[in-house]
Amino acid sequence: MKRTKLCELLGIEHPIILGAMGGISTGKLAASVSNAGALGSVATAFISIEEARREIQECKRFTNKPFAVNCPLFRPDVNEMLDIIIEEGVSIISTSAGSPDRWAEKIKGLGAKWLHVVSNVRGAVRAAATGVDVVIAEGTESGGIASRDEVTTMVLIPQVVDAVKVPVVAAGGIADARGFLAALALGAQGVQIGTAFLTTKECDRISDTYKQVLLNASDTATGLATRKAYPVRIIKNKLFDTLQHLDEEGKSREEIQMMLAPKMINLSQENDPENGLYVTGQVAGLIHEIKTVKELIEGIVTESEKLYHSLAG
Amino acid sequence: MKRTKLCELLGIEHPIILGAMGGISTGKLAASVSNAGALGSVATAFISIEEARREIQECKRFTNKPFAVNCPLFRPDVNEMLDIIIEEGVSIISTSAGSPDRWAEKIKGLGAKWLHVVSNVRGAVRAAATGVDVVIAEGTESGGIASRDEVTTMVLIPQVVDAVKVPVVAAGGIADARGFLAALALGAQGVQIGTAFLTTKECDRISDTYKQVLLNASDTATGLATRKAYPVRIIKNKLFDTLQHLDEEGKSREEIQMMLAPKMINLSQENDPENGLYVTGQVAGLIHEIKTVKELIEGIVTESEKLYHSLAG
Numbered sequence: 001m002k003r004t005k006l007c008e009l010l011g012i013e014h015p016i017i018l019g020a021m022g023g024i025s026t027g028k029l030a031a032s033v034s035n036a037g038a039l040g041s042v043a044t045a046f047i048s049i050e051e052a053r054r055e056i057q058e059c060k061r062f063t064n065k066p067f068a069v070n071c072p073l074f075r076p077d078v079n080e081m082l083d084i085i086i087e088e089g090v091s092i093i094s095t096s097a098g099s100p101d102r103w104a105e106k107i108k109g110l111g112a113k114w115l116h117v118v119s120n121v122r123g124a125v126r127a128a129a130t131g132v133d134v135v136i137a138e139g140t141e142s143g144g145i146a147s148r149d150e151v152t153t154m155v156l157i158p159q160v161v162d163a164v165k166v167p168v169v170a171a172g173g174i175a176d177a178r179g180f181l182a183a184l185a186l187g188a189q190g191v192q193i194g195t196a197f198l199t200t201k202e203c204d205r206i207s208d209t210y211k212q213v214l215l216n217a218s219d220t221a222t223g224l225a226t227r228k229a230y231p232v233r234i235i236k237n238k239l240f241d242t243l244q245h246l247d248e249e250g251k252s253r254e255e256i257q258m259m260l261a262p263k264m265i266n267l268s269q270e271n272d273p274e275n276g277l278y279v280t281g282q283v284a285g286l287i288h289e290i291k292t293v294k295e296l297i298e299g300i301v302t303e304s305e306k307l308y309h310s311l312a313g
Numbered sequence: 314m315k316r317t318k319l320c321e322l323l324g325i326e327h328p329i330i331l332g333a334m335g336g337i338s339t340g341k342l343a344a345s346v347s348n349a350g351a352l353g354s355v356a357t358a359f360i361s362i363e364e365a366r367r368e369i370q371e372c373k374r375f376t377n378k379p380f381a382v383n384c385p386l387f388r389p390d391v392n393e394m395l396d397i398i399i400e401e402g403v404s405i406i407s408t409s410a411g412s413p414d415r416w417a418e419k420i421k422g423l424g425a426k427w428l429h430v431v432s433n434v435r436g437a438v439r440a441a442a443t444g445v446d447v448v449i450a451e452g453t454e455s456g457g458i459a460s461r462d463e464v465t466t467m468v469l470i471p472q473v474v475d476a477v478k479v480p481v482v483a484a485g486g487i488a489d490a491r492g493f494l495a496a497l498a499l500g501a502q503g504v505q506i507g508t509a510f511l512t513t514k515e516c517d518r519i520s521d522t523y524k525q526v527l528l529n530a531s532d533t534a535t536g537l538a539t540r541k542a543y544p545v546r547i548i549k550n551k552l553f554d555t556l557q558h559l560d561e562e563g564k565s566r567e568e569i570q571m572m573l574a575p576k577m578i579n580l581s582q583e584n585d586p587e588n589g590l591y592v593t594g595q596v597a598g599l600i601h602e603i604k605t606v607k608e609l610i611e612g613i614v615t616e617s618e619k620l621y622h623s624l625a626g
Contacts, residue, residue, distance in 0.1 A: 151595065
């Protein structure tokens with residue numbers, strides 16, 4: 001496939017971005033992705049500013065290629081986090097989980113490239129008007145904290161592409177060459193992948209049990225838990241059922257968050273398939289083996305070339 | 314694009330199938346689709362055996378190309394319906410909304426090509442083992458009566474393709490050349506389209522208001538109503554809210570069905586955007602103009618050729 005606009009804009013070889021998964025997308029994992037020619041993202045959700053600085057420094061130690069740092073906009077200390085990101089010389093910032101407007105002046109002044117995650121057309125239009133350089137449009141099949149919009153990737157991407165002039169990256173439901181090529185056909189200039197990186201060899205912040213749960217997952221293995229209070233896509237097991245009951249009982253967003261937060265930052269401790277928290281995208285059912293980051297990325301790129309040619313007459 | 318296996322198997326020019334929408338996919342609409350080189354489907358949900366016979370005869374009057382007749386397997390009179398379909402010389406039968414096993418011996422004995430709709434991998438594997446010739450895999454973005462699985466098209470198609478040897482058709486979220494090409498990239502041999510045919514000029518069983526509601530729809534305009542009792546994808550309006558309340562109150566599947574059935578068979582009477590029943594796929598947000606059936610089909614085919622070439626380096 002041709003190098004897309006995203007490659008040119010971010011100075012990367014392959015238009016694939018590591019999803020900034022809280023507690024999982026470490027500096028080291030992000031560096032592995034960047035070293036393989038894609039774009040690593042360092043996650044900063046659930047960690048302090050100083051921990052974030054250490055992850056960024058770790059990323060720089062392992063790669064000299066471009067990488068992004070994600071700042072979720074629900075943080076109370078967004079301002080300080082942005083300062084740290086720039087102090088550390090990071091040239092690509094991604095934001096998510098909030099409205100970009102408030103931070104536009106600051107981020108635009110920093111001179112970095114700015115990626116922002118949205119889940120609907122309105123959010124995309126607002127982000128583009130705010131001045132982001134890239135819109136990451138995330139379908140409901142994505143793992144983890146979810147949008148109430150529940151628009152699927154297939155439906156969302158072409159509409160976002162029609163609505164904004166900046167490059168659009170497709171997220172949600174993409175784990176192999178087929179999803180990658182489909183995303184480009186829908187008009188995306190690249191893809192963001194989370195779940196498929198969860199099951200790479202280099203992902204060391206989840207337990208072996210966790211990886212096995214993902215490898216065993218079927219197409220129908222995930223669900224959106226606590227839809228009323230705090231929608232989050234996880235594996236359906238006993239914990240999922242418990243969460244559903246709490247949601248039906250009318251537990252608040254804060255109560256659900258308080259229950260999940262300690263688990264979210266300790267995913268390496270999940271060793272019980274039935275009672276553990278297994279955050280994952282719906283696409284887990286498509287993943288059957290542990291690969292290295294390099295094998296995953298190069299496999300997607302190489303196989304999508306072959307697939308492309310096989311579609312011709 | 315090359316002619317796919319689906320084209321060869323069914324004797325059609327373009328690998329596009331009209332979704333069998335109850336009360337909407339009439340013999341005449343199906344004939345328009347077949348005449349444009351795709352595969353029309355005559356719906357038989359909500360109508361009697363004799364009405365179905367008239368629709369099939371109407372279809373034959375308007376086309377001499379192949380078309381399918383759909384038999385939903387929740388009908389109490391499946392046996393008689395299958396007899397009528399064959400008596401009328403129909404060579405392609407599609408089944409949906411039920412388990413195909415019970416009807417395998419009869420349908421295989423009829424000598425027709427057999428298409429069956431599924432919403433998950435397990436259903437696809439069972440259908441293929443039962444002897445269907447084509448699996449139509451329908452993602453959660455589809456309109457109307459929905460599966461509880463809520464697997465999206467992007468995630469479902471490659472997994473179904475990996476699980477069965479027969480050709481797979483992608484349904485749900487496809488309305489233009491981008492969705493068509495994306496479906497082929499995911500491994501489908503064709504697509505089934507409902508919503509985009511709802512807004513064609515030839516679709517005469519819904520009101521002008523209904524068409525306008527679809528043209529005005531945004532990406533987030535639809536939702537799955539009555540998820541507990543009887544999931545159905547429709548436009549979110551006051552009726553949607555009412556249905557949600559009834560579902561929360563614990564109304565049964567039968568009660569919800571009794572409430573919706575008279576509306577389902579009178580969609581041409583819906584003239585109030587806020588209180589009407591507007592059954593549609595999530596992809597309505599991508600549709601902005603009324604086209605003829607021929608314009609829609611030829612547009613998808615022609616534009617997907619251009620799009621395909623634009624993806625190359």
